[in-house]
Amino acid sequence: MRSIRSKITITYVVLALSIVVGVSTILSWQLDSYIKLQLVQDLNRQIDWIRFSLERDTSLTLGQVDSQIRRVAGLENLRITLIAEDGRVIDDSDVPFDQVPSVENHLQRPEVQEALTRPVGSNIRLSATVGRNFLYVAKKTTIEQSGGALKNVAFIRLSMPLEEVVDRINSLRAIIAFAGLAVLIIVVGVSFVVSRRISKPMVQIAKSVEQIRSGNLDTRIEIDTRDEIGSVALAVNELVEKLKTDIAEVKKLQKVRSEFLGNVSHELRTPIFAIQGFIETLLNGAVDDPSVNKAFLEKTKANADRLNALLEDLINISQIESGEMKMSFRYFNVNEFLETVVKDFQEFGKQRKISVSGAFSTASDVEVLGDRDRLRQALNNLIDNAIKYSAPGGRVVVSSDETGGTVRISVADTGVGIAAEHLSRIFERFYRVDKDRSREVGGTGLGLAIVKHIIEAHGSSIEVKSEVGTGSTFSFLLKK
Ligand SMILES: Nc1ncnc2c1ncn2[C@@H]1O[C@H](COP(=O)(O)OP(=O)(O)O)[C@@H](O)[C@H]1O
Ligand SMILES: [Mg+2]
Numbered sequence: 001m002r003s004i005r006s007k008i009t010i011t012y013v014v015l016a017l018s019i020v021v022g023v024s025t026i027l028s029w030q031l032d033s034y035i036k037l038q039l040v041q042d043l044n045r046q047i048d049w050i051r052f053s054l055e056r057d058t059s060l061t062l063g064q065v066d067s068q069i070r071r072v073a074g075l076e077n078l079r080i081t082l083i084a085e086d087g088r089v090i091d092d093s094d095v096p097f098d099q100v101p102s103v104e105n106h107l108q109r110p111e112v113q114e115a116l117t118r119p120v121g122s123n124i125r126l127s128a129t130v131g132r133n134f135l136y137v138a139k140k141t142t143i144e145q146s147g148g149a150l151k152n153v154a155f156i157r158l159s160m161p162l163e164e165v166v167d168r169i170n171s172l173r174a175i176i177a178f179a180g181l182a183v184l185i186i187v188v189g190v191s192f193v194v195s196r197r198i199s200k201p202m203v204q205i206a207k208s209v210e211q212i213r214s215g216n217l218d219t220r221i222e223i224d225t226r227d228e229i230g231s232v233a234l235a236v237n238e239l240v241e242k243l244k245t246d247i248a249e250v251k252k253l254q255k256v257r258s259e260f261l262g263n264v265s266h267e268l269r270t271p272i273f274a275i276q277g278f279i280e281t282l283l284n285g286a287v288d289d290p291s292v293n294k295a296f297l298e299k300t301k302a303n304a305d306r307l308n309a310l311l312e313d314l315i316n317i318s319q320i321e322s323g324e325m326k327m328s329f330r331y332f333n334v335n336e337f338l339e340t341v342v343k344d345f346q347e348f349g350k351q352r353k354i355s356v357s358g359a360f361s362t363a364s365d366v367e368v369l370g371d372r373d374r375l376r377q378a379l380n381n382l383i384d385n386a387i388k389y390s391a392p393g394g395r396v397v398v399s400s401d402e403t404g405g406t407v408r409i410s411v412a413d414t415g416v417g418i419a420a421e422h423l424s425r426i427f428e429r430f431y432r433v434d435k436d437r438s439r440e441v442g443g444t445g446l447g448l449a450i451v452k453h454i455i456e457a458h459g460s461s462i463e464v465k466s467e468v469g470t471g472s473t474f475s476f477l478l479k480k
Contacts, residue, residue: 005199012191013184020180028173035169036135040122043078043137043158050080051156054143062090062149066097078158079134083112085154104128111138112155124162133162201229209236217244263430267310267445271303278303306442313446316377317429320453327374327457331367334400334407334478335360341379342398345387353392356383359399366400368407368478370458375478378454381447382411382474388441390415390471403477410475417468427452427462 050072054065073080073093082090087107089095095103106112114121115138127134138157143150201223211219217240223233278300287293319325335358342358349356379398386396394414401408418426422433430445432438438445448462455462455476466472 003199004202005195008195008198009188009191012195013188016184016187016191020183024173024176024180027176028169031169031172031176035165035172036122036124039135039160039165040120040137043122043135043160044120044139046076046078046158047137047139047141047156050158051141051143054150060149063097065149066091066100069093077164078160081106081157081159082150082153083107083138083155083157084152087112088152090150090153106155106157109136109138109157111136111157114138115140115155127159134159135162135165201225201233205229205233205236212236212240217247260429263445264314267430268307270439271307271310274303275300275307302442306439306444309442310444310446313444313450316450317446317453320450320457325374327371329369329371331369332372333364334362334366334368334409335364337372337375338379338398338400338409341376341383344380345383345396348384349387349396352387352390354387354390354394354396356387356396356398359397362400362402362407366402366407366480368480370478371454374454374457378451379409379411381451385443385447386411386413386415386472386474388443389413389437394471402480405480406477407480408475408477410473412471412473414471417470417472418464418466419468423464423466426464 050069053072054060054068057068060068069080069082069091070093072078078093080091080093082092083106084090087105089100089103089106091097092100092103110123110125111121114123119139121136121138123136125134125136126132136157136159138155140154141156143153204223205221208219208221219240220237221233223230278296282293282296282300286296316325338358338360342356345356383396383398390396390413396411396413399410399412401410418433422431425431426433427448429449432443432445451474452462458476458478460477462474462476464472464474
């Protein structure tokens with residue numbers, strides 16, 4: 001994986017390099033033609049100046065002109081050629097005076113040809129006369145002289161060795177190259193800093209994410225800029241927070257689940273062991289002992305009943321908790337309903353010497369909305385507890401009261417009561433205040449958990465008020 005930082009740096013450098021190369025190519029190319037133009041103009045002015053200086057002294061002989069021309073040419077490092085209309089060379093600073101007449105005719109020289117039609121003619125080429133590269137500039141001009149030595153001059157031509165020009169261009173190119181290099185170095189430096197600034201938070205994010213991936217969920221990305229990177233950091237942090245919460249939730253659920261399974265197996269084991277024990281004792285001879293055999297069989301049956309009750313409650317609760325149990329809500333007459341429930345417990349109450357009665361202050365035609373069968377199951381559990389956790393002579397009252405848009409249904413007893421520290425826990429599965437007593441009365445520890453689920457499925461909640469030694473009241477509201 002190539003890092004963002006090197007990607008940014010490479011991009012910058014490639015960009016800068018192409019710009020620098022492009023700009024310097026164009027620049028040096030422009031420079032070439034610019035310098036040539038400058039030189040041509042320069043030489044053009046020199047021609048004017050030479051003409052002017054030759055015109056000043058009007059009585060010179062050709063020999064005198066020649067030495068003057070040589071002096072000027074030497075001073076300016078130029079070659080000066082005076083050419084007649086027909087191309088004949090009249091004088092040349094680079095040719096010995098006595099050999100001038102034998103110099104080749106110059107009419108066909110490109111700069112001379114160009115000077116015929118334009119203000120100035122110029123050309124670069126290898127000099128046939130001196131064998132070096134020269135820039136030639138020619139101009140059509142006459143020299144006004146009374147002496148007449150120069151009356152035939154029609155062109156003045158100047159030339160300068162190009163080595164000098166090339167040297168000048170090259171030194172300028174070197175400056176351009178140097179500037180380009182400097183720009184490149186600056187760009188590399190800047191891109192280094194910029195890429196670091198851009199990539200630093202990303203590197204930070206990558207590191208944190210790697211830590212999170214390896215399981216450290218307490219990692220937080222410490223970036224609070226308001227740009228895109230900042231919002232990525234924020235999103236990752238929120239995600240991790242959520243993940244952490246979810247994992248905690250799952251762990252909690254797993255714990256609850258395994259605790260529940262442990263409880264279930266423990267609860268199942270107790271009656272099974274008891275049954276095994278009684279049957280073994282019976283098989284080992286007690287069956288023939290009339291003083292104990294009936295009692296043992298009754299105890300066996302009680303434990304089998306308990307096992308059955310336990311399984312039934314377990315099935316109920318797992319159906320409720322898995323959402324398998326469907327509720328069907330209907331309106332039904334609340335007093336009629338409670339009357340039947342109370343009636344069904346008369347017999348059981350009588351056995352325990354506890355009076356079970358109804359006290360309905362709701363109008364006889366009031367209807368409530370709910371699942372009748374499920375509510376019946378909840379009330380059965382509540383009344384069952386009220387009877388079981390009361391001493392003989394106690395009273396259980398099932399009542400209904402109208403409270404605006406709802407009806408409050410309560411089951412009150414005059415039983416043992418529940419201490420405050422247990423009140424919040426009695427609705428947990430398998431939670432009992434007094435295990436032995438619960439077992440004695442055939443409890444499963446699941447009754448109130450089922451009640452809670454059923455009442456909450458009605459959009460209500462179960463409330464309990466209790467005082468140890470005085471009694472307890474469980475109540476809930478139903479919509480009219
Ligand atoms: N009316 C009540 N009076 C006193 N204690 C009660 C009453 N109802 C429930 N409890 C307490 O709450 C516990 C949980 O009740 P429940 O879930 O019905 O289980 P179980 O009755 O099978 O023990 C009971 O063991 C008991 O200690
Ligand atoms: Mg119970």
